[in-house]
Amino acid sequence: MNKVLRSVGATLASAWRLSPGRLITAALLMMLGAVSGPLLALFLGVAVDAALDRRTDVAVWTAAAAAVSVLLSLTMEHFAHIFFFELGDLHKQDTERQLGDLAHGPVGLALHERRDAADRFELLRQQSWTLGQSVQTVLAIGVLLTQITLTAVLLARIEPWLLLLPIFGVPPLIAGRLAEKRLERAELATAESTRMSWHLFDLALSSTAAKEIRLFGLGGELRRRHAAVRREVDSRLRRAELAGAALRFTGQLIFALGYIGSIVLVVRAAVSGERTVGDVVLAITLAVQTNAQAAGAVALAQALQRNARAFGWLSWIRDATPPESGPPADQTPPAVLTDGIELRDVAFRYPGTDTDVLRGLSMRIPSGTIVAIVGDNGSGKSTLVKLLCQFYRPTAGEITIDGVDLRRLDPLGWRQRISASFQDYIRLELRARSSIGLGDLPRLDEPGAVERAIRRADAEGVIDRLPIGLETYLGKSYDNGAELSGGQWQRIALSRAMMRDDPLLLLLDEPAAALDPLTEHALFDRYSDAARDVGIRTGGVTVFVSHRFSTVRMADLILVVSDGRIAESGSHDELLALNGMYAEFFSQQADAYR
Structure with a gap:
């Protein structure tokens, strides 16, 4: 319940901030439509009694009032929808902006590489329409409460015990809430499979994937896998929906019993002369409206639950990335590198895991140096690049820039002095x-x-x-x-x-994977010249990640990374003379190109 109330408050606050005029106008129009229903029942009851008593003037005026009530009921909500849609669209855009801020606000990548965060981003993407409708849902709750209050007053006018009738609307509300909780658990449990089904569907529409799909005859297999994933997802969601439907049916059955019993008692009172025919008309009309109000309450409760879930996912994402531990980032990057970059016993493990991807890394890169990092896939090369960009902070040890702990440098200011090209550009x-x-x-x-x-x-x-x-x-x-x-x-x-x-750090993480070796070699020659010019002007360091050893041989310093450690380091000639991993890999690639 607290989540629902918080989401209602957040929706109203957002709507007021975005357009108070639209919010007030929509609320007033809806309220006029809301009071028309109970007043219609009252006017009909009075008109019937006046007609039976041959009070023509009263009958005419109350009949006219009933007609006006019908007109208000039919038109006010229609006009209110004009403002609803405009306000709902503004609210949806504002929520999407918040989601964008949450996705790109953190200085690091931890949020983007978490599976549980990906699940909630996917659910928000699928149900963004829920957020657009939340303003209308919240205002409809106010309208419903007004209708229930007026209905209760008029029911008490006939018989006080008729006030028990709205109580029969509580079981459908409880049943609806339980059903929504079942569905939410099922949606979270199937979020990963849903992402897979969207991925397979996107492949079917991708022009890039079309060549391989046709060449390898994958069309049928992809359709089979997509169908299997969808069956798995739909089966679990269907079970949750069927269980929810059973709960809702039980709640509605309880209300129906109370509704029928109330009408029977009022009719018996009229037959015995204790109540007028107008009271019977009033009671039947209000009972019909109470039934509609109960059904509306169930639907609105479901909508509120969906709205609360969506806001809950936003709040979860907002809280998912805690502030980075360590010293405050209160220093600006140097204008020129004079000493260089140094790693001191650096270790790193990704959040939520218990295995170090990097461990015990220690090295010094003098200013103006061109460094090449080589190693097998998964050895930790790209992770080291992420640390240098401040996408993550080391789990242990430190990285220094001209002797200053990298964590002390403002991440945005540091990145403005980085030039980079990544493999997944x-x-x-x-x-x-x-x-x-x-x-x-x-x-x-x-x-x-x-x-x-x-x-x-x-x-x-x-x-x-x-x-x-x-x-x-x-x-x-x-x-x-x-x-x-x-x-x-x-x-x-x-x-x-x-x-x-004039960058201080130039990062090329497999930047030429789509280029042939000769083109990559020529590009690195040209880039090396530019890098040395930058090194002269700013002392900038160039870090080049590649799996082609023939290209990196021109680097001043080559680092061979294996199992998260620096296995070998030195110039090309020094590493060949060492006759270790680098020499073996270089010889294997050289033989392959002969």
Whole structure:
């Protein structure tokens, strides 16, 4: 109940903040429609008694009042919906903005890499419509309470014991709440399978996946797997829904018994002369409305439960990423690196796990150095890159920048001095100029900035092939968008990484995986020259992650990472002379290219 009340308060506060005028207007219109129902019953009862007593004036006026009540009942809610929809859309947009802030607000990646967080993000994505309807639901609760109050007053006017009739509406409410809890548990339990079903469905519509699906004849298999996952999800949800339906039926049956009993007692009182025919009409009309109110209460209770669940998921996500422990980030990055970057006995394990991905890492990278990190998949190379970007903090040990603990540097300020291209780069389907220029947002419109980045990334050939150059839209989101190959998209991503002129840290995490070895080698040659220029100007350090040993041989320092540790380090010649892991891997790749 506390969750429901908190969600109601949050919805009203949001609606008032977004548009108090729409909220007040919608509430007044709904309230006019709400009072019309009970008043209609009252006017009908008075009109019937007046007609039987031949009081024509009273009968006419009360009949006219009943007609006005019907008109209000039919029209007020319709006009209120105009404001509902506008306010609901504003509320939905505001909630989506909050969700975006929650997704991108944390400075680290912990929230994005948690399965339980992914479950709630997926459920919110599926049920975003719930949040849009929450304003109408909350106002409808106020309307329903007003109707119940007026109905109770009029029922007490006939017989005080008729006030027991609304009590019979409580079992349907309790049953509805229990049913919603069953459904919520089922939805959370099937969230992972639901994500898988959406993934398989998205594959069926993906132009990128279409080639392999057809080549390997996977269409039938993917459909089979999608159907199997959907059967699993639907079966569990259906069981929860059937159990909920049984609960709701039981609640409604209890109300029906109370409803029938009340009508029978009022009719008997009228037959014995204790009540008038108008009282019978009033009681029957109010009983019908009470039945509608009970059904409405059940539906609104379900909607409130859904709304409370959605707000609960938002609150869970908001609380899921606690503040990082350690010293406060109260220092700014240096303008120039003079000493370099040092790792001192660094260890790291991902949140929620009990295994160290990195352990005992100690090394010093002098300013202006080009470092290459090599190793098998899963050895910890990309995790080390995440630590350098402050996406995570080390579990143990420390990383220093010119002797200052990296945790003391403002993450946003530090990242502004980083230039990076990742293996899983973004395909920004915008104009080519924007897709590249967003790599340094303040300089997006600076003349020549994008063109210089393109030259550094050796991507002139990609831009030259576009129909209208940098003004061409990229991707299939646009009718006239240019579709690029994987290698061309990677050149765009590399150009974006080259937008910053004076970074202190340049990170290339498998940046040329979609390029052939010769192209990657040529690109690294060009990038090495640019990196050395940056090193001279700012002392910037370049970190290059690659699985191609022929490319990294030109680095000043090569780190071989294995099982979360630095197994070997040195220059290419030093590591060959060591005749260890690096020498073995280098020889194997060299033989493969002969």
